[in-house]
Structures are given as structure tokens and as C-alpha cells.
Amino acid sequence: MVVPERVHLTVISEKAPTTPIHEASVYPDQGGHFQSFFELPITIFSEGQYKVKAVYLQKRTDYSFGVVNDFTYGLDEPLSLLISSDKSQYHPGDVVFVTGKPNKLIYLEKYDVSVFKKTGSEITCGSFTCGTHEGPLTTIRPSSNGSFSYQFTIPDFVSSLGKYEVTVEADFETKTLQFDVVDPSAVETIARTFIEKVNSIPDVSVSANVVQKDFDGIPAGPRVLLGSLITSPRGEESNVNLRVVTATGVCIIGQENDCHVKDSTRKPGEIYDILYLPFGVFREIGDDISIDPLHGISLKVRYSGPDARVEKFSILPESATEMLPDTILNIQVIKNDQVSRLYYKINYSPLE
CATH class of the missing domain: 2.60.40.1930 (Macroglobulin (MG2) domain)
Known part of the structure; x- marks a missing residue:
């Protein structure tokens, strides 16, 4: 029987000092999978970016994650x-x-x-x-x-x-x-949901390909696009903001005058803004693919607002039976030299 080498894990902060916060050594199973659990006490993990380093034999990989503190401080909020x-x-x-x-x-x-x-x-x-x-x-x-x-x-x-x-x-x-x-x-069978996630993007712009896909042979359409932005250090949230733009240049969310949603969509009895927008979609013409700028769709847009501790948004069709059309949505981070991490995911629903 051959005993495998252990995987050595280290959790550090991405800002100095980068001394180890947690360490562990675990054995992989027969399939090469391993896991370890770390607590994140608020007395040690303040808000910000952290990194897990994994070393196995001569191979090494890093994974970044963000910590957000959702406790309320001060005397304004009653204890609950x-x-x-x-x-x-x-x-x-x-x-x-x-x-x-x-x-x-x-x-x-x-x-x-x-x-x-x-x-x-x-x-x-x-x-x-x-x-x-x-x-x-x-x-x-x-x-x-x-x-x-x-x-x-x-x-x-x-x-x-x-x-x-x-x-x-x-x-x-x-x-x-x-x-x-x-x-x-x-109970009616609930339709299965497939999720694609993209985590911890430091870039200022990313293109989200919102298109129909197959998951294990099951055709599925994009139903919801969700994103969140974490800014470090605290206090810079109002200076670092999201901007979501369609393939034809229509600004859905952003702080510019031509953007349709600038502030939080939460109002008494409502959490979404309803927008009818020209939504550039892919069209196949022979072997070529072009974008049809005239295709319109009624959308439900939810936005946390530009000053939120974690800036979030979600975009989905107003109709419960529709999917988002095949297109590209550009997610941008408007900032100077602040440190930020962008996360987004697309939820897909099986097509009937």
C-alpha cells in the first residue's frame, strides 16, 4: 500500500504582512480530491482579500477569496x-x-x-x-x-x-x-438550474457571454445574470462602481447620465426596475455571426446602489417563461487604483 503525499494548505492575507493565518495538511482521496475547513473569526479576518495556497509535491496553485463583514456597528440599529x-x-x-x-x-x-x-x-x-x-x-x-x-x-x-x-x-x-x-x-418537479460562476476578477472589464449552452446533453438558456463587486479598503465603495453595458452600447447600470439604472432599485414594495431596452442579439447569416441591434426585451433589473458595501446587480427577463437572448454583456469596474474583485454568474434553465 502506497501512502500518498499530503496537500499542504496555507491561508494568507493578500496585503502585508502575508504571514500564515491558517495552515493544514490533508491526504487526497483515491480520486485526487481533498478538503479542509477553516473558520473565519471576525477578530482575525477583517474585510478584504485573502488567498489559499495549495502545494502538492512540486505543484502549487493559489485561489483568492473575499471576506465581507455583514455585522452592524453603531447604536442606530437595534440588536436583533x-x-x-x-x-x-x-x-x-x-x-x-x-x-x-x-x-x-x-x-x-x-x-x-x-x-x-x-x-x-x-x-x-x-x-x-x-x-x-x-x-x-x-x-x-x-x-x-x-x-x-x-x-x-x-x-x-x-x-x-x-x-x-x-x-x-x-x-x-x-x-x-x-x-x-x-x-x-x-409537488411539481422543479426545473433544474445550471450555474456558471466566474470568481475574483481583478480586471476593470469583462465580457459575459450570455448564450444558450448544453449541460450534460441538456440544452439550457440563460435566465439570470448576477454580479457583485467587493472593494478594499472600506470607505472606497462610492469611488468604485459597476457599469453594465449591452453589446450595442446601451448602459443598463452605471453612474453616467445615459445609464438607465443609477441608484438602488429597492423601493417600498419593489426590488426591481422594469426596463424595455434594445438588446443586441447574435444572428447567424451563413457562416457569419452579427449582432442585431433592434431586438428589444423587457427586463427586470435589481441593483444595490453605488454606495453599497457589496455592490450587486441581477438582470433577467420580466416574463417568467422567457430567457435572456444570446448576446454579450460588458461588465465594467469604474475606478482609479483601488483594489477590487468582481464576481459574476449566469443561471441557466433547461429549454423545453
Whole structure:
């Protein structure tokens, strides 16, 4: 039996000093795959860019990633508990993942979590069930940044169908969330989504090819283009901004006067702006490919605004049944010499 060499991993900051923050040595499996897990405590990992270095025998590769702190500082925001589940609907036998944390970095000793199936006979006090916990209680110790995760396996029986409630109690607040357990045969099959990601681009411009593709023999069309921009150091966000332009030069998002979306699209009751734009699309003429500048499409555009800590956008057709047309969208980063990282992905849906 030959024991393989270990893969040596080192996590460092991309800015000086570049001394190792985390180190690990792991054995690859028979297929050559390996993994290791690192915690990112806020006391060590401030906002910015970091790098993982992997060395195996004489081969070496680096991977960059960004850290964003989404805790709230200052006295303006009240202390609050944030909880969520990975889905709102499950089947018998599924595993429910619940995560949460306070919106501010504080010391917590524990979380008390319970899950119970609602029967309709609970005594209610207004909009919530009386009593803190109706189901069996599980105590969870928080991580170094105050977060927690909890898993609950739904019994694989027909009798498990129904509504459930999760209660999470912290020292300062108690929150609840609900989910449904439904019969798989009664639920329509959700169309599979294929995702293409491009991570940590330092360049000031990139062309996203938004075109139909095949995934494992399944033809799929581009449904959503999403992007995000991280700027370092903090405080430079308003001086580094995204600009999204069509193949025909129409500015969808940007700060120039001719751009259609300049500010956050979040308004009371709305998160998107609806735009009808000429959208240059590919046309095949014999062996040549040209761009038709007259093709128009109604789009839903979501934008965080230029001053957001993480500047984000998403673009998709207004119609729930349409795909984005085959085209090129240019994503630009308008900046001077600031350090930034651009991330974008395209979600594809199978074509019928």
C-alpha cells in the first residue's frame, strides 16, 4: 500500500504582512480530491482579500477569496436575531438546515432551539404560540462570531406531512420560522438550474457571454445574470462602481447620465426596475455571426446602489417563461487604483 503525499494548505492575507493565518495538511482521496475547513473569526479576518495556497509535491496553485463583514456597528440599529432555513418546503426524510446569528457582534453563551409540528390545537397569544418552546429543546453553543447552525431530520413517514415551527431563543430575543412538509407526488418537479460562476476578477472589464449552452446533453438558456463587486479598503465603495453595458452600447447600470439604472432599485414594495431596452442579439447569416441591434426585451433589473458595501446587480427577463437572448454583456469596474474583485454568474434553465 502506497501512502500518498499530503496537500499542504496555507491561508494568507493578500496585503502585508502575508504571514500564515491558517495552515493544514490533508491526504487526497483515491480520486485526487481533498478538503479542509477553516473558520473565519471576525477578530482575525477583517474585510478584504485573502488567498489559499495549495502545494502538492512540486505543484502549487493559489485561489483568492473575499471576506465581507455583514455585522452592524453603531447604536442606530437595534440588536436583533437573524434566522433562516435553507428551504420553506420539504419532503418526509429530508434534512432541515437552520442557521442564524445576531446582527451585531456580541457575546452569547447559547441558543435554545426547538422544532414541533403544528396541529392547530396550540394555544395562541395573538400571532404566535404561547410559551417559548413547544417541541424538544436542543442547546447549541455559538461559534466565535456568534452564529449557529442546526439540523433537523424529518421522519420518513406519511404522518410527517404538515406545518412545522422552529423556535430559536437567545439571551436577548426569541424568533420563529415555519416550514411545510409536503407529499413529493403532489409537488411539481422543479426545473433544474445550471450555474456558471466566474470568481475574483481583478480586471476593470469583462465580457459575459450570455448564450444558450448544453449541460450534460441538456440544452439550457440563460435566465439570470448576477454580479457583485467587493472593494478594499472600506470607505472606497462610492469611488468604485459597476457599469453594465449591452453589446450595442446601451448602459443598463452605471453612474453616467445615459445609464438607465443609477441608484438602488429597492423601493417600498419593489426590488426591481422594469426596463424595455434594445438588446443586441447574435444572428447567424451563413457562416457569419452579427449582432442585431433592434431586438428589444423587457427586463427586470435589481441593483444595490453605488454606495453599497457589496455592490450587486441581477438582470433577467420580466416574463417568467422567457430567457435572456444570446448576446454579450460588458461588465465594467469604474475606478482609479483601488483594489477590487468582481464576481459574476449566469443561471441557466433547461429549454423545453
